[in-house]
Amino acid sequence: MTTEYTQLAPKVVFGADPAPLILSRRKIVVSFSPKSACTHTLVWFLRQEGLEDQARDYHQWPHRFRVNCYYKLDAYSRNLADAIAHPADYTLLKVTRTPSNRLVSQYRHSLRHNLVDDAMSARFDIDAKSDGYSLAQFSHFLSSIDRRVVSRTDSHLCEQFHPAWMFPFGQVITVNADTHNVSACLNQVEERFDLPVTDFRDTSLYGAWSKAHHRPKEQAARADDLFFRPFSKADAKLSFPTRALQSHARTHRAADQLFPLDARHSETSADFAGACIDAPRTTGRASPMAA
Template sequence: MAKIVFETKKVAAAVPQRLPAWLPEAVANDPYNGLNPPLIDFDRKMVLSWSAKSACTHVLIWFLVKNGLLHAANYYNPWPHEFRQDVIAKSKVFLGARNDAIANPQKYSFIRFMRDPVARLSSALRHMLRARYNEGELSIALGRKFSVETGLTVREFISYMQQVNLKNTNPHHASQVNKVDYMNGYGRKIFVKLDEPGRGIGEKINVIEAELKQLVTDFSKITKLDWVKQTHYQDDSSEGTQEITLDTVLAHQDGLRWPSTKLTEFMRSRPEMLELLAEDIHLYQNPDEFGFTMVV
């Protein structure tokens, strides 16, 4: 399991520049396409709006179970998002459901899953270092050769985030707010706060299922969720306690645990981070202003 080591050193600030878009603008601006195309359950008339690094795999597996597709997804690829991208998104059933939801939104319940924006960004940074998916773009942004082994400072990460278009960058650290979230006309809009204490995501989904008079899912019987937890989630039971500053270096190496709480608290104290995440924070804190009438 990947771990994180921290040290402190001074680094030069990155030179601001605009980085390439992740998707063509026409695709990124399509409410039912974009970075995180909503999942649409035609039989149960649900539009599920989700974001990467916000329990997305849990939501997807729930969708697969509800539609009897989990076995097919496992047969296609162990990682269910491959099935979502390659099969579901191109299927006639899904495309028909999308067209129906666009034409008749009043028949659908719109359900939005969202994570606390600052906590999610801390998680996204860890994922960036563990999965090494962004080394090329970070090298451009930082004006130097970047690798996850040498890492970057918190200051550099903030600079990188200021250079990207949060509406059209890698979905793992892009804005969680989708254009479809602003749309009204649905039968009802339900907002799920993933970081709120008291209930786990399975319990929150069960509340929604009961509200919509659906069969309640027994998540304890879905062994795929155990597999996802074992293979893709990092244990935070002994997270690091290092104090975080702008010059703390974050790297993918054996060493100290990832300080989720400390890093999240530090980012929450930085005005530039709150400015970057302002739209996400506003939706998370004020879902009623977006037409959501039920918050779980």
């Protein structure tokens, strides 16, 4: 493990938000971060683990079940203890994003949900609630806070890197949701580990859960000054220049500076038993959750 995590107890490492899930039938540790196809992956996991109906009955938002119920299950406690004691028997499946693309998603999420309005208003002497703030200002704010997942910072503002990734798992599979189709990759994982195959075209799989994943209309904009242009909550909900901001050179530089570990751990890999995750993204979204 990296030096800053070596003194932490294993349960603290695994408990960092969001704590990994454990697919008990095939000893697969599933890890993701907010704004990294997390809901898409979680819904797939709940179906594979036989918890889909319980999650739907508990709340319309599946992460509520994950946080309030799943981690408290006796089965999870037993699986977690076994994974900590025998990591070589487990496969780590992590779903990631390209850091610069995720930074734009973090920015839009913060605008839409008023996540850091008070802090931004105080730091830059602005009215963030009504006028919004720029990606430059948001990046500057992130540079001043603890972005590790083991901190008390909201996980939507933290890096993707999870200290549990450093455990000596027997196999590691990384799926980057920006470069590869997550559904197709999960289907390949199912085939490789002899799991029931999920039909991601089945609308009942996501149902009402997909309504919470509103995606704003793509705003046509020149990329030259976007990094410094303030955007508001209304922009984040209705019309937002996602692609232009993602391609901006300053966005890439900011992400490299803010999340250096993410760049080293986010690329889709083909490092399990000689098999290959090979489902590159085509046009359109990788996840039906964005419909």
